[in-house]
Amino acid sequence: MLKLSAQWQNAIHAEGEKAYPNECCGVLLGAFFDDDRIDEYRLVENIIPINNAREQTEQYHRFKIEPEDLMRAEKEAKAQKREVLGFYHSHPDHPARPSEYDRNNAFPFYSYIIVSVEKGKAAELTSWRLTDDRKEFLEELVQEEK
Numbered sequence: 427m428l429k430l431s432a433q434w435q436n437a438i439h440a441e442g443e444k445a446y447p448n449e450c451c452g453v454l455l456g457a458f459f460d461d462d463r464i465d466e467y468r469l470v471e472n473i474i475p476i477n478n479a480r481e482q483t484e485q486y487h488r489f490k491i492e493p494e495d496l497m498r499a500e501k502e503a504k505a506q507k508r509e510v511l512g513f514y515h516s517h518p519d520h521p522a523r524p525s526e527y528d529r530n531n532a533f534p535f536y537s538y539i540i541v542s543v544e545k546g547k548a549a550e551l552t553s554w555r556l557t558d559d560r561k562e563f564l565e566e567l568v569q570e571e572k
Contacts, residue, residue, distance in 0.1 A: 446516070448485035449486070449488065452475040453512075456471040
């Protein structure tokens with residue numbers, strides 16, 4: 427499960443709308459909770475918007491995070507005493523479901539938030555985790571953190 431406050435959900439929606447008709451992207455920072463007394467979950471405590479480094483002609487349906495940007499995000503997570511939980515990106519005028527391209531370029535373990543942006547307005551937000559064998563994404567419950 428991924429816990430996401432309205433603040434961070436709104437921020438991801440705003441990033442998707444700002445980037446439209448192209449894809450936005452960014453990094454999710456927070457904490458992992460895995461305890462015998464509670465269910466495993468991930469708590470998003472911050473996001474880092476990243477400039478989509480994909481060629482301009484491809485940004486409408488692809489995103490790319492440069493290694494330098496990922497390293498900067500990892501350093502920022504460490505400075506904040508947080509972990510990189512995963513990534514977010516938008517799907518302009520497409521459902522908030524991972525594409526085959528998304529699956530081929532993802533890694534197990536991370537959460538992948540996708541927000542659908544329909545005609546410039548953010549719509550459905552979902553989260554996904556890639557199976558260890560990398561064959562499929564499984565939808566991850568997103569719960570609003572109060």
